[in-house]
Amino acid sequence: MEPVLGDTLSVSSTSFQNVALSPRTPRSTVYRKFDADLDGLDEEDEDELALLGEDERLHYGQGIDVEDGFGDINRPPQPISVEDKRAMALLCVLYLIQGVPLGLALGSMPFILQKQLSYGQLATFALSGYPYSLKLLWSPIVDSVFFSSFGRRKSWIIPMQIVNGTLMLYISLNIQRLMDDPSHHVAHLTNVFTALVFFSATQDVAVDGWALTLLSPENLSYASTCQTIGLNSGYFTSYTVFLALNSEAIATRWGVPRLTLAAYLKFWCFVSYGVSVWLLFKKERKEPVSDSGIGIKEVYKQIWIICKMKHVQALMIMFVFGKIGFAANDAATSLKMVEKGLLREDLAVAVLINFPFQIIGGWLVGTWSRGEYPLRPWLYAFWPRIAFAFTAMLIVYWFPQPPVSAGFFVFLVVHTVLTSFTSTIQFVGSSAFFTRISDPVIGGTYMTLLNTFSNVGTMWPKWFVLKSVDLFTIATCQIADNSAYFGEAATECVTQRGKKLCAEIDGTCLVSRDGYYIVSTACIIFGVIFMMLYTIPTAWRLQSLPTNSWRVKI
Template identity: 70%
Template sequence: MSRRNPSRNGKRSTLKDEGMQGDPHAISSSFSSIAVSPRTPKAAHRMGLDDETEDVELRLLGEDERQQAANGLDVEEQSGHSTHSLSNEDKRAMVLLCVLYLIQGVPLGLALGSIPFILREHLSYSQLATFALSGYPYSLKLLWSPIVDSVFFVSIGRRKSWIIPMQIIVGTIMLYLSLNVQVLMDDPSNHVTQLTFLFTSLVFFSATQDIAVDGWALTLLSPESLSYASTCQTIGLNTGFFASFTVFLAFNSEAFATKWGVPHLTLSAYLKFWFVMSYAVSFWLLFFKKEKKEPLSDVDMSIKAVYKTIWTICKLRHVQLLVIMHLFAKVGFAANEAATSLKMVEKGFLREDLAIAVLIDFPFQITGGWLAANWSRGDYPLRPWLFAFWPRIGFAIIATLIVYWFPKPPITMGFFVFLIIHTVVSSFTSTVQFVGISAFHTRISDPLIGGTYMTLLNTFTNLGGTWPKYFVLKGVDMFTVASCKLQDGGSELVVKATECVSDHGKAACAEIGGDCITETDGYYMVSGLCMAFGVAFLVLYIMPTARKLQGLPISAWRVKMSDS
């Protein structure tokens, strides 16, 4: 193993565009030609957490400083919009990146998508909240990203040293799951902890691979083609996610297979297929793909130094304001994203119909990402992110009303089309926000430490969408009042039920001859609280803070790198 100490000159050449590194959650990314030109202002070398930084922060909104910063970046910004044709080497690199991101997207689609829908029939919302913890590693990978970036085998390659073992481990876990998943899924209420551990492990190793793949994209692609890194990420991650979510849910449904005359796909067979794919790609990388060596330099990029840099970034006042904004920005639609689809399935919406609706939405997400990327260029990259808040909260309100007035199945074709339209337009606002904030992160990240900077910012963005999910699902059960009513002769007895939502709870009630009656559905209470907080936080904090932050000069976001 080697520990990375890259050189300053080398670091500029390999990481100057590292701002393109992305970190998707919910899985969407900036599908665009967001041009990121190499920018290394002198301030990047001298800005630290000293009195000078405090003085700069007091003058950040000054017109003179802003104009000077703009003038200093004119040449680079203009060069970012130049067009060029892709070389054959870049095209091959893009195919490889798409494949690597696709393999990462498969575990995410299972853990965050299809498995919760399959388990909903057997688990309470509190138990689903426990399983939801499996998605946390993808939002916390900043904690170990410096290790991935600094420790490697020189003989194998800086990125391959992590990508190959991570893919092999992911494939091995999938093989284990394929051999035992039937037992686990037949009685999931007694195997929640084991299922959560296994899928948390899958997401953890996929997140670790993502760190290495993001870094490899910076040297696989030529500097002129680096803007396509996010394109590869979007295509790969989204394809893997939707294959494991919508496509799998559809083909896993016996009703869908019978209706369309296609083979029934079991979870065991699906996991075995991706076990083979993970191993095949790993062996191809090991024996047939060489990794370019990166030059060394005098900038201290040891593990300790990178963690120190992360702390330095976090101590910047405007970064702290941005972090607070990220941590609570998604609370307003947290209930909608965590529980609405589960509630619709609970009310009789078929899983395969839900899969079809989301599958139709897939190309619209790609198109929306492209349009939003163009909108995010210029001096106001947060503009689309801010504008999309109101319609996104509005669609969350509509979704809550859809659940409240959901018709008894079978649903009509007209209602199904309405659901598809709502899904497409709602997800478009989500894509616009993701691309807008990604463009802003790309713009402000210091090129010298772009990977660390981007991972830090994306960590808080993703965490803002992850942490509320556990509390939303817990809250649905906590605020729900349900009773098991049964007839005893001519009188009616009411037995308080711990949970009368899952099939397990309903079966327990049925065993004593009763029916589950939900008197108060906690979903509506949690939805109302989330949306009320979301509107208040948007008006009182997000809007004024976002406008202030995007008005800061680029130099304000720079930190000092120590020399060894």
């Protein structure tokens, strides 16, 4: 997920309009061997053609991609069936539930903990989001082990939702004790939220695989639309909506009860239980791959085969390192604004205003990512996204003294909307490209492999960014001349312990060098250089490859 995941969650985006192209990722692919004269072909072409039927071989010879037996790639658009609309609604709900833990772990909790934890401790808590990026490690198990009588995808989705609901209930019953002194419970908080994200990531593997068969072939590309709407809705509900309703200032101003974290977790606990009951009555279509007998060992073997492809390796490098340019902005800018005096509720309102633009943008941007060049808008969004990261650094540097004026707040909202829009464009483009090239023979595993590259690129720099902010920051505690304190003076004011000691002796923290600006500048410079020398030429080359070059030969 770049929903929302994304890239605040670049989650972790897209469109419901019909297109004139047949789907780039078929619902199923059937390979048939045949005896034919293969003179004039090299060994690789022989292996490729040996997997095709006569009609498919004919299309291959004519330079037409083989996709589910469709030879006419210019078929007229077909209306979305009622069954597909119901499938889209189901996918949106499932992705929404997955977005809720991500919004808490990557969004709300860092802001709630910021006043009591240093950036280094926040970096430790940030590790809780990593399972979502590393789900490839166990995705073959999800893709291969199931009860066929119960449903290949339901065998995992329902248990994961029940476990997640139970875990949220546990956290709700213990969160007050953990939040009373979070500096002594960083490990425990990290562990419980890591588990929450882990089970959500496991469910995501099954949902990604189900999307390949839940939708009809001509509407398959709308799976990324459902992912965008669902993940973003869940993420922003746990991030902006919760932060706003959790604010004492907003509760007092509007005369509404303050929403506690415990109550919020209990609500989603029961939602998870309810959706699990609903899924019990949802029947799955029988997948051809279910009868293929592909075991776990074979799936891992296929992953290794995929990873050895030169163009897959190029794709991995492009996504893992291409997002460093705006990594510091995604990880630390909002935290710095709150540190400078921006109220959490004001930040929540700003992102809440941005939410409808994010959804509408995802809907509209989908049309740009269709066709033969889905990565084109992804590339075009790089420049403005890095530019907005640079602008955000300047905003932090010249942040006005609180309270924030109405004019400056409007400027922040506009900047947030534009930044998120560029993130949405990139998420839609990458999702559309992944859907186009994924091989359904190994279902969700192939999609998970591709999404892993994107998610790792978003997540892995975060720990290093937050740690580096503390590492490069120089702050000392200044004590007034008339102070009655005669003990050992605090020499640093970077860590939470140093800040607390400085406050106890009536000192003032003076920052002589803020590591945020050093880290942000380094990230932006690297991002621009890497984009010009590697990302742009590689992206154009990869999306020009025929679809069958991404297929796994079994």
